[in-house]
Amino acid sequence: MRYRAGMGSDHYFSATPRSNASTRTIRVRLAGRDLDLVTAAGVFSPEHLDQGTARLLETVPVPPATGDLLDLGTGWGPIALSLALQAPDATVWAVDVNERALELVRTNAARLGLTNVNAVLPSDVPADVVFATIWSNPPIRVGKQELHAMLEHWLPRLADDATAWLVVAKHLGAESLQRWLADDLGLDVERAANTKGFRVLAAERRTA
Numbered sequence: 417m418r419y420r421a422g423m424g425s426d427h428y429f430s431a432t433p434r435s436n437a438s439t440r441t442i443r444v445r446l447a448g449r450d451l452d453l454v455t456a457a458g459v460f461s462p463e464h465l466d467q468g469t470a471r472l473l474e475t476v477p478v479p480p481a482t483g484d485l486l487d488l489g490t491g492w493g494p495i496a497l498s499l500a501l502q503a504p505d506a507t508v509w510a511v512d513v514n515e516r517a518l519e520l521v522r523t524n525a526a527r528l529g530l531t532n533v534n535a536v537l538p539s540d541v542p543a544d545v546v547f548a549t550i551w552s553n554p555p556i557r558v559g560k561q562e563l564h565a566m567l568e569h570w571l572p573r574l575a576d577d578a579t580a581w582l583v584v585a586k587h588l589g590a591e592s593l594q595r596w597l598a599d600d601l602g603l604d605v606e607r608a609a610n611t612k613g614f615r616v617l618a619a620e621r622r623t624a
Contacts, residue, residue: 446473446494447501453492453524459517460491460555468614469494469553472583475609475616476551479503480578483548486511488570490535493521495551500530509545510535511570538569546573550580556588564596571601574621581608582617590615 438457443450444465455462461469472495479485479499486509487496496510510521510533521535550570554563571580580603584590597619598605609616 446498455492468583471614476581480548482506484545486547486550488552489555491517493524500533508533511538546575548575548578553583576623579618579620583614585614
């Protein structure tokens with residue numbers, strides 16, 4: 417699976433950020449707990465929990481207690497850690513192309529004593545894994561072509577009757593993405609939340 421990671425400038429979706437890591441500790445609230453977690457430059461929203469992810473985590477239901485759960489575009493790990501804290505008997509896949517981000521997820525999971533988080537590159541997820549849910553603040557700024565390719569790869573791997581939860585800023589194409597998920601991927605899509613400039617989409621893969 418290819419994402420546009422090998423670009424000249426340093427982006428949060430770069431495979432190997434060239435900037436100094438400038439590691440720091442921030443306090444965030446995840447799964448009802450106040451936590452001190454490690455972030456760094458060269459990953460998405462290193463200073464704080466970004467508004468889109470916050471809106472997603474406020475909206476999603478409790479995740480399935482078991483099975484394989486996917487955080488697509490994990491960054492320093494707030495979604496993956498929330499999944500793992502709420503579903504300790506599940507296997508959480510924290511996927512990103514950014515090697516620095518993946519190392520941060522591993523560090524944060526270890527800090528919290530979580531042993532059910534696999535922070536890996538997209539190519540490291542076994543092809544036969546299907547997901548009981550997918551939670552994602554997808555990297556919209558990689559461009560529509562790359563975004564669609566990413567979602568075309570992962571969303572069909574939802575289990576029957578499972579739901580993917582995606583948060584998208586309204587001004588960055590939330591409405592067009594909703595149409596594309598329904599028309600091109602054949603998912604049942606609903607607006608689960610529409611608040612503070614963001615739309616949370618629930619996209620369900622139903623059995624025939």
